[in-house]
Amino acid sequence: MSGTLRVACVQLTSRADKAANLEKAEQLVARAAATGAHVVVLPEKWNAIGTPDELHAAAETLEGGESVHAMSGWARQHGVALVGGSITERREGREKLSNTSLVYDSEGSLTGLYRKIHMFDVEVGGHVYRESDAEEPGEEPVVLDVEGWPTGLTVCYDVRFPELYRILALQGAELVTVPAHFTLYTGKDHWELLLRARAVENQYYVAAAAQIGETLPGRLSYGRSLIADPWGVVLAVAPDEETVISAELDRRRLEDVRAKLPSLASRQASAYRWPTPA
């Protein structure tokens, strides 16, 4: 496993116009690769944000679709691994879509995927969000190898569920990606807090790529893409614009934190009386 890894996060403002989103993302992935990044992370629903109808129209299967082909091509062209934020996925025989994070290696091959487990059905800041109108939850936490680093995949609202992030740590994750489309109202109080807490309590790196600005009419996204280290130090954070951030991850840093403050090893699993099912 490599000792260091440069990770970049792309921050953008995606809307319903898929072609426009693809064009902007292509430019920002190129900028991200130019930072020397080995891994580039896109935000949630980077290729299309809109109504349920617009999401259905933009959805792609894993076999085809312009976004899927574009991600594979960008990874190969720049020689970077790509955590493709998420796209809405259409699956054979299913009425609802999935919110799916696809991962490509530096040769452009799909190496794994994660379907968002927690649906954003809430009322915040005077707006109602019902992700489950168009989408259904995934069922499986995923950790896979990305450029030699065991990497856990999550999406946005998942960050409110510490059990998922703990399970990823127990499965060996040393980096967790969080593509997101966080609201301004919740983001101002919870975005950095929860991302840093996940990094600290699980002693791994967290890389969060966010939507910024007016992604839906009258609704503002929080932005502030960030990369945090296993002590919770924010290594990079994005200003409020479409941009790219990057930081270098260092496995020795992670090992040092885990050796000196061995909270993962100090778990007392026999004392955890989970209700059934947990």
Added chain:
Amino acid sequence: MSGTLRVACVQLTSRADKAANLEKAEQLVARAAATGAHVVVLPEKWNAIGTPDELHAAAETLEGGESVHAMSGWARQHGVALVGGSITERREGREKLSNTSLVYDSEGSLTGLYRKIHMFDVEVGGHVYRESDAEEPGEEPVVLDVEGWPTGLTVCYDVRFPELYRILALQGAELVTVPAHFTLYTGKDHWELLLRARAVENQYYVAAAAQIGETLPGRLSYGRSLIADPWGVVLAVAPDEETVISAELDRRRLEDVRAKLPSLASRQASAYRWPTPA
């Protein structure tokens, strides 16, 4: 269940001189009660901090001991419920001590207790801490009624273990107490972060009473006792001195947060593939 509850946290500098600690605590409990508090929370090991030998000398059984009698008397005298931070408890037939949080009702009766589950065996800020030299871990999460509020009990290092705090939420906690003796080195980066994250992700109130200053020779405690609401807003925080803070908890606030952003209800327990044991 009552709609509002005033909670106070006592912050002090405890050392090995038990009589001196008792005298200071008595004064600060009186100050806390004078804020109109229904519940007073003391810090971790409020009655004695020291070497393993000093802790053994200061330890008490549940039946006797001056600290146990004092807590019962203070609760009755002031008509407040008391979450007695923690004391080192000596148990029949056991070589090691427990780090035990005792709870008294406003008539001075012991209503429940929690023994700290996670031992602080770490090396941080150039110092080694080995709590398990003198103490053994507890085995059971505890939620009990405190003045009509279901209250979860934890101690200090526990705050790094989100599974414990989640279990308390699933057991119905609406308030969780965190008596603590946090180091300056870890506190500067993790104290407020983890306390607020536990409040946000579990949508309950958190009341944390801390040791402040030089509790052990050459070793500084972080202080900054705080009370956070279910959105993570810090309602009160202590300056760097021996003092008292208080805040009013409001059940309507908690219910509003849980109704609009129902993340506890949105858990997807069937997807959580815990290793065995979890």
